[in-house]
Amino acid sequence: MASTAQSILGGASVVTATERAGTFAACRALLRRDFVLAWRRRGELFLPLLYAVIVAALFPFALGPEPELLARIAGGVLLVIVVLAMLPALESMFRADLEDGTLEQWLLAPQPLALLALTRVIAHWLTTVLPLIVVMPLLGALLNLPVKVLPVLIVALLLATPLLALLGSVLSALAAGARRSGILLALMLLPLAVPVVIFAAGAVAAAQSGMPFIAPLMWLSAALVLAIVLAPLACAAALRIAVES
Amino acid sequence: MSRSYLPHWIHWLGSPPNFYRFAGALRPWLMAIALISAVVGLYGGLVLAPPDYQQGDAYRIIFIHVPSAWMSLFIYATMAVAGLVALVWRVKLAEVIAMECAPIGAAFTLVTLVTGSLWGKPMWGTWWTWDARLTSELVLLFLYLGVIGLYNAFEDHRRGARAASLLALVGIVNLPIVHYSVQWWNTLHQGTTVNFLDPARSSIAPSMLWPLLVMALATHLYFFASLLGRARTSLLSLESGKQWVRALVGGQPASTTGAPT
Amino acid sequence: MATFPAPAAPLLSAHRLAFSRNDEPVFGPLDFSLGSGETVLVEGDNGSGKTTLLRVLAGMLPPGEGEIRFDGRPASRDSRSGRVLWLGHRPGMNESLSARENLGFLAGLYGTRAGVTPVSAMERVGIAGWIDEPLRTLSAGQKKRVSLARLLLLPGEVWLLDEPYANLDRHGIDLVNALIAEHCARGGAALVTSHGAVRFADPNARHIHLVA
Numbered sequence: 185m186a187s188t189a190q191s192i193l194g195g196a197s198v199v200t201a202t203e204r205a206g207t208f209a210a211c212r213a214l215l216r217r218d219f220v221l222a223w224r225r226r227g228e229l230f231l232p233l234l235y236a237v238i239v240a241a242l243f244p245f246a247l248g249p250e251p252e253l254l255a256r257i258a259g260g261v262l263l264v265i266v267v268l269a270m271l272p273a274l275e276s277m278f279r280a281d282l283e284d285g286t287l288e289q290w291l292l293a294p295q296p297l298a299l300l301a302l303t304r305v306i307a308h309w310l311t312t313v314l315p316l317i318v319v320m321p322l323l324g325a326l327l328n329l330p331v332k333v334l335p336v337l338i339v340a341l342l343l344a345t346p347l348l349a350l351l352g353s354v355l356s357a358l359a360a361g362a363r364r365s366g367i368l369l370a371l372m373l374l375p376l377a378v379p380v381v382i383f384a385a386g387a388v389a390a391a392q393s394g395m396p397f398i399a400p401l402m403w404l405s406a407a408l409v410l411a412i413v414l415a416p417l418a419c420a421a422a423l424r425i426a427v428e429s
Numbered sequence: 430m431s432r433s434y435l436p437h438w439i440h441w442l443g444s445p446p447n448f449y450r451f452a453g454a455l456r457p458w459l460m461a462i463a464l465i466s467a468v469v470g471l472y473g474g475l476v477l478a479p480p481d482y483q484q485g486d487a488y489r490i491i492f493i494h495v496p497s498a499w500m501s502l503f504i505y506a507t508m509a510v511a512g513l514v515a516l517v518w519r520v521k522l523a524e525v526i527a528m529e530c531a532p533i534g535a536a537f538t539l540v541t542l543v544t545g546s547l548w549g550k551p552m553w554g555t556w557w558t559w560d561a562r563l564t565s566e567l568v569l570l571f572l573y574l575g576v577i578g579l580y581n582a583f584e585d586h587r588r589g590a591r592a593a594s595l596l597a598l599v600g601i602v603n604l605p606i607v608h609y610s611v612q613w614w615n616t617l618h619q620g621t622t623v624n625f626l627d628p629a630r631s632s633i634a635p636s637m638l639w640p641l642l643v644m645a646l647a648t649h650l651y652f653f654a655s656l657l658g659r660a661r662t663s664l665l666s667l668e669s670g671k672q673w674v675r676a677l678v679g680g681q682p683a684s685t686t687g688a689p690t
Numbered sequence: 691m692a693t694f695p696a697p698a699a700p701l702l703s704a705h706r707l708a709f710s711r712n713d714e715p716v717f718g719p720l721d722f723s724l725g726s727g728e729t730v731l732v733e734g735d736n737g738s739g740k741t742t743l744l745r746v747l748a749g750m751l752p753p754g755e756g757e758i759r760f761d762g763r764p765a766s767r768d769s770r771s772g773r774v775l776w777l778g779h780r781p782g783m784n785e786s787l788s789a790r791e792n793l794g795f796l797a798g799l800y801g802t803r804a805g806v807t808p809v810s811a812m813e814r815v816g817i818a819g820w821i822d823e824p825l826r827t828l829s830a831g832q833k834k835r836v837s838l839a840r841l842l843l844l845p846g847e848v849w850l851l852d853e854p855y856a857n858l859d860r861h862g863i864d865l866v867n868a869l870i871a872e873h874c875a876r877g878g879a880a881l882v883t884s885h886g887a888v889r890f891a892d893p894n895a896r897h898i899h900l901v902a
Contacts, residue, residue: 205800214799217791220787221786225786281784284780284783284784285783288780289776289782291748293771294772300799351488366582371575372596374571375575375828376600379565418598421516421595
């Protein structure tokens with residue numbers, strides 16, 4: 185009897201004598217980890233920026249430097265460049281953590297997997313996409329983007345890129361479990377990105393011709409809100425499939 | 430794990446050798462009725478139905494284009510439902526059915542897009558336009574291709590089927606977009622003409638409506654027949670080590686369960 | 691006169707647990723339970739299903755048949771989370787980060803046991819001098835010790851350890867046994883796999899033999 189009481193108390197002491205992890209603290213820890221990793225690889229983070237600048241610079245060479253022509257296509261071209269520049273980083277969003285077993289630790293953590301996935305997407309967006317958006321004025325200048333359109337372009341990007349990152353996180357988690365995926369992620373993501381690009385480009389084009397541009401931006405916001413709620417859940421389901429092997 | 434809330438026959442059908450025999454028996458009938466209906470429907474549409482007062486005879490491609498479009502959506506919904514069963518309950522037959530829906534659905538979507546393009550040239554003057562319906566139908570094609578590609582990227586077929594099923598479920602948001610695109614946006618594509626809930630209120634002439642509905646029947650039956658055939662082949666290759674497959678190939682008497690000896 | 695409450699449900703119990711892959715049975719049916727303070731050693735050759743058994747218990751694979759219970763409650767994300775610690779073949783940590791950073795991240799996710807810090811855990815396992823080096827510069831044995839520090843640091847009553855002795859020298863093996871013994875003395879339980887003839891410190895441990 186005494187040993188029973190002791191084992192009950194012993195069991196209780198293992199449980200109560202801990203510092204439980206708060207949800208907020210857990211997300212902060214994951215963000216800090218991802219930021220430190222991104223900082224350690226900061227050389228690699230410049231590659232998408234460099235790529236975007238080079239591609240943007242190629243257009244005047246390819247199409248001729250006519251200012252009116254460049255100005256007409258600048259908004260759409262910049263959107264496409266951003267989407268393409270996002271692809272390589274999206275591919276590797278979960279791969280490293282799957283291979284080194286970190287995802288297994290996520291699975292057993294007290295935090296909901298969907299929340300960890302959402303935090304990962306936020307960290308990913310801040311480290312790989314935000315620099316692209318910051319560089320937009322420079323890229324706009326390269327393509328003779330009318331200055332009045334620049335704010336609308338940036339708002340459209342601020343809505344469209346998180347949406348694409350959330351979609352991409354689900355697809356990246358699905359492809360991470362496959363051994364040979366190659367260009368699969370790009371093939372899966374680009375068609376789904378088409379409606380997003382249409383709305384974002386629509387807003388920019390409307391602003392450029394002086395028409396109201398708020399409707400496409402509202403659509404993007406609605407889709408973004410829906411994605412913030414649903415994508416982490418789908419991403420968590422996909423991660424569980426990936427860890428199963 | 431007992432599933433006592435399911436009818437006994439569903440449980441019976443879920444076993445691969447039972448499904449193999451059942452599908453093999455049913456398939457020829459479905460295919461035969463499908464072919465007969467197709468002949469009847471095409472005759473009604475190409476010969477019997479009068480020319481359209483606006484488009485003349487060019488509209489007759491509707492009898493292939495519209496049923497194919499309906500199938501492209503119906504097959505995706507079937508794939509998503511089978512995929513859901515595969516994900517939640519891990520039923521092997523559901524995985525096979527979901528994955529074999531994808532190529533058939535992709536084919537119907539391609540037919541829809543091509544026939545639509547052929548129709549668009551005389552009617553709108555252009556082979557293609559980026560309006561809401563055409564774009565969302567093209568996205569549907571890419572979703573099918575994505576499901577096929579993802580499934581084939583996995584070495585473990587069961588995990589691959591579950592991953593591809595999750596992709597199919599994520600993409601299901603496209604289905605209402607395709608269907609309601611002509612109502613929500615100003616599109617080049619014409620609006621809804623066939624009212625399923627009350628066909629008499631459709632805005633299409635009855636002489637054109639009945640061949641269309643017969644063609645819809647034909648394509649549905651063709652899809653089921655094709656799906657049963659593909660699922661049988663897939664089951665044979667996935668279960669190739671099992672006793673029932675070896676008995677089938679070798680002509681020995683098979684046991685009624687799917688258990689290996 | 692105080693009456694003692696009924697004995698607590700075992701920390702982990704399995705009833706007719708079995709698993710098949712491609713309809714080939716991998717293990718089972720198994721029946722066992724793990725009470726507070728107990729250890730179970732799962733033995734078997736390579737390919738006998740030891741890792742699969744642990745992954746099923748950890749919830750990474752669904753059981754084919756049978757059921758698993760934690761504290762008497764059916765296994766689910768809720769009944770497992772915060773109570774199970776996993777040590778698998780993969781390190782579970784990032785090679786570009788240091789031991790301190792890795793353990794700090796896991797502590798942020800799981801919380802810590804009272805009175806234990808990442809630094810004290812690392813000192814206990816003997817890698818105090820390597821706290822801030824990136825993990826990739828450590829040897830295989832040192833990386834294993836960092837994983838052991840994880841067991842010291844994070845809370846969890848049930849330890850599922852897959853080949854914890856791999857890559858360790860004699861002192862490392864003694865360390866593992868000491869950690870398991872302390873954990874059980876605190877009221878925890880451990881399920882350990884091993885394929886070799888390794889001295890397992892607890893003479894009272896029960897054995898489960900899996901056959902390939």
